[in-house]
Amino acid sequence: MKKLALALSLFFVVGDSHSAQAQSKHAPSLSEGLSLRAINGHEISPDGKFMAYRIRETDWKENAYVRQIWLLNVATGESFQFTRGKKSAGAMEWSPDGRWLAFVTEREPAGILPEEKKDDKDKKKDDDSSEKPAAQQIWLISPTGGEAWQLTRHPTDIGGFHWSKDSTQIAFTSSAAESKAEKDRKEKYSDYEVFEEDYRQNQIWAVDVPAAEKMFLPVKATPLTKDSKLNINGFSWSPDSKLIAFAAAKSPSLPAAIDTDIYLLDLAHDNQVRLAVALPAPDNNPVFSPDGKQLAFTSALDQQYFFYANSHIAVVDVDKVFSAPARSTSDVRNLTAKFDEDPDLIDWGPDGIYFAAQQKTTGHLFRLNPQTAQVTRITAPEAFYFSGVSFTKDFKTMAVAADDATHMVELFVSPTDNFAPRKLTDMTAQIADWKLGTAEVISWKSQDGATIEGVLRKPSDYDPGKKYPLLVVIHGGPTGVSDPTLSAGDSYYPMQTWLARGALVLQPNYRGSAGYGAAFRALNVRNLGVGDMWDVMSGVDSLIAKGIVDPSKLGSMGWSQGGYISAFLTTNTDRFKAISVGAGISDWSTYYVSTDITPFTRQYLHATPWDDPTIYAKTSPISNIKKAKTPTLIQSGSADKRVPPPDSFELYRGLQDQHVDSRLILYTGFGHPITKPKSNRAVLQANLDWFNHYLWGDPFPKDSALLGSSQLEPSAPAK
DSSP: OOOEEEOOTHHHHTTOTTSSSOOOOBOOOHHHHHTOOEEEEEEEOTTSSEEEEEEEEEETTTTEEEEEEEEEETTTOOEEEOOOSSSOEEEEEEOTTSSOEEEEEEOOOOSOOGGGOTTOTTOOTTOGGGSOOOSEEEEEEOTTSOOOEEOBOOSSOOOOEEEOTTSSEEEEEEEOOOOHHHHHHHHHHOSOOOTTTOOOOEEEEEEEHHHHHTTTSOBOOEESOOOTTOEEEEEEEOTTSSEEEEEEESSSSGGGGGGOEEEEEETTTTTEEEEEEOOSSOEEEEEEOTTSSEEEEEEOTTOSOOSSSOOEEEEEEHHHHHHSOBOSGGGSEESOTTOOSOOEEEEEETTEEEEEEEETTEEEEEEEOTTTOOEEEOSOSSOEEEEEEEEOTTSSEEEEEEEETTEEEEEEEEESSSOOOEEOOOGGGGGTTBOOOEEEEEEEEOTTSOEEEEEEEEOTTOOTTSOEEEEEEEOSTTTOOOOOOOOOSOSSOOHHHHHHHTOEEEEEEOTTOTTSOHHHHTTTTTOTTHHHHHHHHHHHHHHHHTTOEEEEEEEEEEETHHHHHHHHHHHHOOOOSEEEEESOOSOHHHHHHHOSOTHHHHHHHSSOTTTOHHHHHHTOGGGGGGGOOSOEEEEEETTOSSSOTHHHHHHHHHHHHTTOOEEEEEETTOOSSOOSHHHHHHHHHHHHHHHHHHHHOOOOOTTOTTOOTTTOOOOOOOO
């Protein structure tokens, strides 16, 4: 879920173990930042007595981030590690009766299904049960103690899963196993891919938990859907466990998501599937009302350009969709028509529909009255940054994960009707002796008069009488947002290292960012790059005008859309001493034909390259490559499908032809994010060395992550 901001920073202060005494401080190394243990997801038990949560740790030997589940006693605050092993524990969910915690993980197979016995001579060679089970399976563990045991032994990886409300079944999404026809094709022609035609559809399966409990061994799952024309994304159970509502598109490809609709699976009538909602824009995330009579879902309704528009929470009566699916906006009730932001639908409780939404650099939890459409904000005031919520079965208690400008993500518990969070963890104790900068929200006017906000980070010993180097770090999205959180362990840009050295860091929430309403998110439509540059440069100039920034020492960087904006700066201004482009677009035409999210470009530019080549040229950094002068570092995952490497190659070759100092680094095997610690360290070190060289004049270290093998110097012999 999106990272959102909550309230009451004073709750962080009480009981902090590191605030009682002054300690000597040091600037954290890159490895220290990447080694931080961090909370990564949580679920409060139905009765509110326990909280299961994941802690992410860094395994440098295996070069992996490993997440394990911990169990916390809500009354006492005591916790202990619940799962162990080299492989991570993934998604988790309590059974509604609280007896079991289900989670997905990759472990050695446990037990053998009866039909898998070697002496079963009647088994057909090509039967699915002969397939080697996939790595990701569902396991169960009891909060009262005992070992975890394996519930599923499925031939393909488990996707999303949910318990039935009566706690007797777990339904999950998974693709079909490799078919005999696929095996025959591979045998005849070897392996190849027909683009946008080679895929397996996700379907819904279910496993009988009581049957598995009899032996504490995995049981075979039963397919609930078998529609080869639908790829199922998300789903939810009805309160009586007789219906499942699910969202599905025509294929797993992202362009197909434009046609996502909602269906009802009737378990009481031979698993019949009925179309429930088919509005012109995508319909997603169906959730039943507590009485099962209504279905809430998120939708852009009938908006043609919905990538940057507000989505809405709408409701439809279940009995009506059984007679005729909702096909127009007149068939549904839009409950958030007056709410000017994207609502993130969470759940439907006895007292209303809960959703979260960003509001400027903070965000909040809201409750929506389904009868009156009145929206009530639960969390207040502004200062406490929300990264997840879960509720007890009666919705009277909620657990939240949150951080702020001086604290890492911690767990809290609070009554739902009167927000008063009680802190249960102290992950921040890890950084008690770190020298960290401060963060504050500032605003300025852009070139066209638009008000832009951003986060300004300052060194801990900031002197308002000095002029500092300024490093601009631009978020992705474009509907992301930068907020004034601690940011102690970054994966791409070592902000705390630069703050400790004596620099300022500006993170602008440029036009298109979330939290400022639909009109603001639309300001970069057919204005990508151009308007973004106005916002960045006006922010830089506002700080220069205050006399706190040295205009001769400017740098800019960003990943994804932030990388695109940095590339636009590279080819459209020479005011920066150095720039870093992370997984950024250089040519919208190249991007349009190679990305896995082709509709994005059509939505923002309102055209294809063949319909309007002028707008594609206007907004592409490569169009002004002849003007480029700024030393530019380019970084990309070699297998990135979101921003494929051709955009990086195009920018690199263009810069080389202009004799601009530039470097292209491909991180082998990674997609859009870089997800392993050693590679994150390489990304951080390359950026650190690049800007240290051009802003401070440091030579590149002999073992710099910027250097190719031909440039590395041999290590000194061991003494």
